[in-house]
Amino acid sequence: MSDTVFQKIQLVGTSNKSFSDAAANAVARAHQLGHQVSWFEVNEQRGAVRDGKIDQFQVTITVGCRVQ
Amino acid sequence: MSDTVFQKIQLVGTSNKSFSDAAANAVARAHQLGHQVSWFEVNEQRGAVRDGKIDQFQVTITVGCRVQ
Amino acid sequence: MSDTVFQKIQLVGTSNKSFSDAAANAVARAHQLGHQVSWFEVNEQRGAVRDGKIDQFQVTITVGCRVQ
Amino acid sequence: MSDTVFQKIQLVGTSNKSFSDAAANAVARAHQLGHQVSWFEVNEQRGAVRDGKIDQFQVTITVGCRVQ
Amino acid sequence: MSDTVFQKIQLVGTSNKSFSDAAANAVARAHQLGHQVSWFEVNEQRGAVRDGKIDQFQVTITVGCRVQ
Amino acid sequence: MSDTVFQKIQLVGTSNKSFSDAAANAVARAHQLGHQVSWFEVNEQRGAVRDGKIDQFQVTITVGCRVQ
Amino acid sequence: MSDTVFQKIQLVGTSNKSFSDAAANAVARAHQLGHQVSWFEVNEQRGAVRDGKIDQFQVTITVGCRVQ
Amino acid sequence: MSDTVFQKIQLVGTSNKSFSDAAANAVARAHQLGHQVSWFEVNEQRGAVRDGKIDQFQVTITVGCRVQ
Amino acid sequence: MSDTVFQKIQLVGTSNKSFSDAAANAVARAHQLGHQVSWFEVNEQRGAVRDGKIDQFQVTITVGCRVQ
Amino acid sequence: MSDTVFQKIQLVGTSNKSFSDAAANAVARAHQLGHQVSWFEVNEQRGAVRDGKIDQFQVTITVGCRVQ
Amino acid sequence: MSDTVFQKIQLVGTSNKSFSDAAANAVARAHQLGHQVSWFEVNEQRGAVRDGKIDQFQVTITVGCRVQ
């Protein structure tokens, strides 16, 4: 009767604090946009550098969202 | 004049019968949502297990949809 | 305060001229659909052949779009 | 208090019927050996051929087992 | 004295029934062409979709054939 | 005389705090089980989401253990 | 009645003009050799350099050919 | 006139605190060596273990440096 | 009646002679531990260096063992 | 007597014209820096987008340079 | 005038001596079959085990052959 279907959406979150914070930002934004996020997967971690210091953390994640 | 563009959407279909049924479910749902699905690609096959038996088939597919 | 989030959307562009043209078509279509495209990444290059000649260039790209 | 840990064990199941049956065999054997199998992932599908016919289905899966 | 050598040939089988049937078709065709097929490996599973239903199963396999 | 052999064991650690904590949990559990863990490698980072927040960090690691 | 089977053949085309020209050369050669080429996929792009200039474009492609 | 060229340099940073600290160490060292680091990408995360505890975090990163 | 199941175990063998010797060491140790090793696959080859000379060969292999 | 050794250096070339031009720029710069470039391999193709048009082509290549 | 085209053929060589010998066997067989082999690439190294000893070395290589 009801076989659930999920959509995977790829997002890049950014943060000047940490990769975790960048991931949390992306997850939160997907939630705000009305997606029912059930899980996330980290695909890529990178960042911007200025004067020899990490200036911005950028994390590409895939969020799994239940399709209504 | 008209160079067709397709969007690739990644979905996870589930079924308690088979991987094929799980894929068919995901394709059908994309169709119901109004996407013009032309093809699909299997990305990942996994499943849930209970008491030593496969309880749910989960298949991640990418569907190729014509963009109007 | 504002940590930007981007969505990555995967598209297949086609062209009978070149891979570059196929990519440009996909980028342009994403723009027309209202996405704020900041960058693109080439994922796959393939094409259709007729009578021993390349008949259509098909390029799969991922576009990075700022989420409002 | 208790953060669950799982072990991933890689198995090759075989069957002369189908890939699904081969996977079910591997899952069942892990269960028989006392592992608490929660999920499985398909890694590889191959098979033996005799006289132009598929003689044996071989599927490599990874099972996720709760560590007590 | 005799160290066997195998050739790997990549084929795409199609079927409107199932992936297994598509693989069996490709294996059978290699056999008909005179190849001594010993094993096969599944490389890719995809398919064509029409009206929200899977219309054709396409499976890319590699067959291992003994070189005389 | 003595060429050391190591076994690689794949584990999934979980934590509601961080990926590091999840990895540390998995390493500690392997140690408790009597394995002589020398190093670990991060294979995959994912997590569960509830109400738009990261609810659980899940990290798949491989631990290298000296075989006695 | 007849489920089509395709063979995938991997070729390296070369050209001193461009990657597209190198791919077209490989496709044309496969056609000359009697293969019914339906599509191609780009696998690898490389080239020879002389005096700091690209001297030859080399592209590895896979052509999909209908098996009679 | 001026199409910027970057060099990608692969480094392994270490730290007994965290992966972030290990990455920051590698970025800082590249900066000290006179490289104009613009961004970094995380390639691999591993670590040394002693007595069941993570003893050292090791992160392989690639830094992108503007070539003068 | 009896569909064989194999377990894949990942090992790192070491040797100061060669990669082959390192692989043979790992296979032999698995055998000593009571595993019925049927085949092995080479996953990774690396080594330690001292004074510009290869000091130790390290090979990661996966052994396929019949599960009783 | 003399077994040649090459170093592989990874570069990102940019151009507002084409990927080929971006690759040629990176090769030329390596040459200017005194490297004896023998070949190159394309690793990644991406680009910046402005107003729905490709604004900059960015290609990551690896150049193979003879070590004196 | 003439832009050379190469075909890549994938072979599995076997030997009870070494991986090198297995590769040499496959290359020699391709040569015997009339292919103009210019280079080879190692794709996979595996082997059969009997009584805890390596019984057969199996190497999958791709040979690059000039197409006349």
Place this chain on the structure above:
Amino acid sequence: MSDTVFQKIQLVGTSNKSFSDAAANAVARAHQLGHQVSWFEVNEQRGAVRDGKIDQFQVTITVGCRVQ
């Protein structure tokens, strides 16, 4: 106080004897150039063929060098 940083340098070693010899050549050259090589990883094994015989072994390795 001192968190060591390593640089990874990619080299291609050649030899008309064996892959091991080719790797040893590359390691030795890195040492001669003043790099403090601690370990190496094999990335790719290929070779040149003449008259159906392996004429040159080519191995791509990455060496890990301590940055002073």
